[in-house]
Amino acid sequence: MFTTRPELSGTFGMVASTHWLASAAGMAVLEHGGNAFDAAAAAGFTLHVTEPHMNGPGGEVPAIFATAADPEPQVLCGQGVAPAAATVERFRDQGLDLVPGTGLLAATVPGAVGAWLTLLRDHGTMPLRDVLRYAIGYAEHGHPVAEAVVLTIQTVENLFRTYWPTSASQWLPVTRPGELVRLPALAATYRRLVAEAEAAGADREAQLDAAIRAWYEGFVAEELDAFCRSEVLDDSGVPHRGLLTGADLAAWRPTYERPVSMAALGWTVYKAGPWSQGPVLLQQLALLQELGELPPPGSAELIHRMTEVAKLAFADRDACYGDTDVPLDHLLSASYAAERAALVTREAGPVLRPGTGRLPRFVTEGGEVAVSGLGIGEPTLSPMGTTRGDTCHIDVADRWGNIVSATPSGGWLQSSPVVGSLGFCLGTRAQMFWLEEGLPNSLAPGKRPRTTLSPSLATRDGRVLSFGTPGGDQQDQWQLGFLLNHAGHGMNLQEAIDAPAWHTTAFASSFYPRATGAELVVESRVDGYVREELARRGHEVTVVEPWSLGRLSAVSRDLATGQLRAAANARGMQGYAVGR
Template sequence: MDFTTRPTLTGTFGMVSGTHWIAAQTSMAMLEQGGNAFDAAVAGGFVLHLVEPHLNGPGGDLTAIVATASDPSPTVLCGQGPAPAGATPEHFRSRGMDRVPGAGPLATAVPGAVDAWLLMLRDHGSMTPAQVLAPAQHYARHGHPLVARVGQTVALVQDLFESDWTTSADLWLRGGRPPAPGELFRNLPWADTLDRLVASAEGAGSREAQVDAVRSAWSHGFVADAVDRFARRPFRHSDGSVAPGVITGQDLADLSATWEPAVVREWQGHTIAKTGTWGQGPALLQMLGMLDALGDAPDPDTAEGVHAIVEAWKLAMADREAWLGDSGDEPPPLDDLLDPAYLSQRAALIGDRASLTVRPGEPGGRTPRMAALAGQTEAPEGTDPALGEPTVTREAPVSTRPMSTRPASSAPMREVDPTGEATVTPDGETRGDTCHLDVVDRWGNMVSATPSGGWLQSSPVIPELGFPLGSRLQMMWLEQGLPSSLRPGRRPRTTLTPTLVLRDGIPVLACGSPGGDQQDQWQSLFLIRHLAHGATLQEAIDAPAFHTTSFPGSFHPRTTEPGGLVAEDRLDAGVLAQLRDRGHDVIEQGPWTLGRMCAVGRDPQGGLLSAAANPRGMQGYAVGR
């Protein structure tokens, strides 16, 4: 593999890769000013709120994995907020809902991104809140050029903004129109909010005390008060209902971001570190374990390799639906899910033809259970009896579940937007969206961070604060007894899934991608090409991408597309034809449309740093020296 759109950057001082060039350069500026990777990540993260407001915001979530120069053990930062105390299944059912809507105040989890960024700054940074928030203050008050997709997203929800979410219209429809591409955009209410947060640190004493003062102003002070007041107002939701939210200021006060050990697995001489079972990260470790059971690492440019990768992902994502989440009375059976013998049993289910069913396994002999509304339940048309996949009813605890299908020539049910950005309906319902930032500094500190939620289209703007709340609760089921059931105080099973890679116990790679359910699928292609086949960072990012949609989606309305295989048409035509012959429902996308991978690396021998970024959409960039 020798084609790349850009060089893999190398240097010794510091490297950043991000989904927006302004955020990446902001992080680099912190390194140039003497800050470390954590200062850089926090500064870049707050700028991402501004420059990618359709993909993340202060009212959203954050998941990160970090390693420090003094302690290389990978640690997870959880800024995924839980369901508010008033978000009970009974409350939703009393309003005639059978699931959490995809947008609107009732879909709001407690926002955790800001507290998590600040916790990273307090515990591992070296700069003050005033220093790291200064770039975001500047761009909020003086403006920044908007990428075209922001205005396109606003246009999609313009009618909703004008008819009901009028506080959002006041911010985003100035002059009665969406922002134009490249237009200088200012968010003065958010600038004022940032100013007040920075001012709250004055006179607090030590750097750490200053950070805690800002966290308190957010969760116990004027921000929490404004959220509490605004949530009482009724607004329209994506299902057409009109209702107030249930989040309160007390919910913000009760939230504190946390540090947790990473879940790890050895693969190709490396240690892959992911989030715990409240995220989808362990599914990547399962998939890599299944590939080990199949033999040598597959070649993603061949029909045999694509088939193996896609079929392994179907099994891993079925286990995600049945076993991963934060809502059970007992923790998910992680050891059994990652047990090599169990993964070998799962890999043995991969045949020569595409599976059209969702098949969760039985780790440790446990009986899986999936939500009755997880996907669709009719028998798939044209199922090949040779697959040997039994038909079961949805009411039973199942190990195999058939799903309905669609003609191969039809458009995908979940449209794939170029670069894997958000698919948005006119009612604000959003699927497959986030942003990403990786940083490594000259001392060996490393950060992989995936902020998301709080999208401009997810909920009405709180006018005095300048941002909306998120809609992460759509990933929880009203049906109880599931690992991802809606329970107050429990976290939605997030799709945010950064990755940190170690070799001989030393961090060597941080990577991640936006893309909702597809984040880990695209990362797996990158890891296979880079770690197993020796591609450079940029080569592995630039190579043709693909993913399956043959599992219950995380975003409303939680559909399944049996046998769905979405692929960039840069994959060889002969390979795509062979995949169709195997029964895959291949949906060809444009040549540069899937994924927004970012990556930074460090070679412990000599300390050479590297970075690469996704060229799709011409928005993500790596910088460094």
């Protein structure tokens, strides 16, 4: 099978990410003796600079990893929580039916930097200065701006000029793709972070503890607290002050937890818990196993089955998932999978059929809100497949047996105004909460929103596979296709990524304004007769450009031989894998 680039193979180290400069930074760290955790953090901080429309220091990052000393996968949750003042009643009193997708009201505690610093402290080997040097260099001296960044800024140029002057100051006038862009305020923030870390003495762990304190209790927390007291226009059409405070930051730290796992296709697949959408991949796999032998890749029957199980699994996600007690044992049981799989017929089934739990009234009653167009609350693909931004992803494996899968996101330049003194903006992840009491994902103080971020690990007979993709609600659909291609149909990593992709929108969007779709979106490389057959079965088929869905990357390691492999997506013309 022709692929856009080769599957990489070597024994020293592999880094794959959604931007070539981040992958190069990670590889440079490996070449200088760092391990996978040092490299992942260097790549993550670099992505804050090179993909600011997709992630930033004000965002979040979940990660799944395994260490050379302990091959049992772990999850690091870098998803911040809702502020102490964030209650359903408070939002309702302001006349809101949904949490806005832009502005300051939707800010949760920014978890990304705390997560990277924690991962470095507990599992890395290098001092913060050596890890941050790449991000600081690209922010201070300039980096060639990607076309997607320029296009994103153009969509919100009028918003910046009229209502968000700090963003205008940083991002306007709009540059041309490939021109050098400098972010001096962000460089200064990271330089001060290094200085405050090194003021704690020579001990590496003490330095990283000091950096965490500086971010969550020191100068960063103080600046964010002050900025949130200002009124900012958001996509509700009304200016609002933020609810986030310095006390909220001081009370939060990243946490480690056990992943959720399930055996499928001869592998054990590991995901973050139901505060993410991670278990929805496992539910889809469970239903597919009940439906019998996999149909051929790219066939109408395979796409039909995948679409139908996605509709059922995502309905359960919307009814059951959240930062609360979720009946995962039931949702992932063979008996429940058999019950749900029985709903799959040869014809396209209806949408919004959870097997347990309760959907939000906003979804079942067809709620709508006026969309002002003030900013972009959804950094993912539109139902028609038009790229509006995305998220990021990083996979790293080193020669010692460490492996990391991380999906940084949030703090998008188009969704919240720049905090001028710091050079970055806050995230808007709270838009994923519901303003209805009694749901698993109802807004509450100190609660994590049920995010879409969904990194993955899988293991089999001494092999470890790390993979993931940007794409919001589509992440665990595109990852399912990748996993079926690789584990079910025997494609190598690059073949599995390059194969034609598709997804359904037949569930409630996680992003403001929370619309429910109906399309089966397929790349035009899917055979025409297959698309016709899908339409005959009742699917609302929407055909998009041939290389437009997903930005997967993956690395793998064979523990017996030490051989490493990596691949990255040509879609978007940014992602690269490097290694040797």
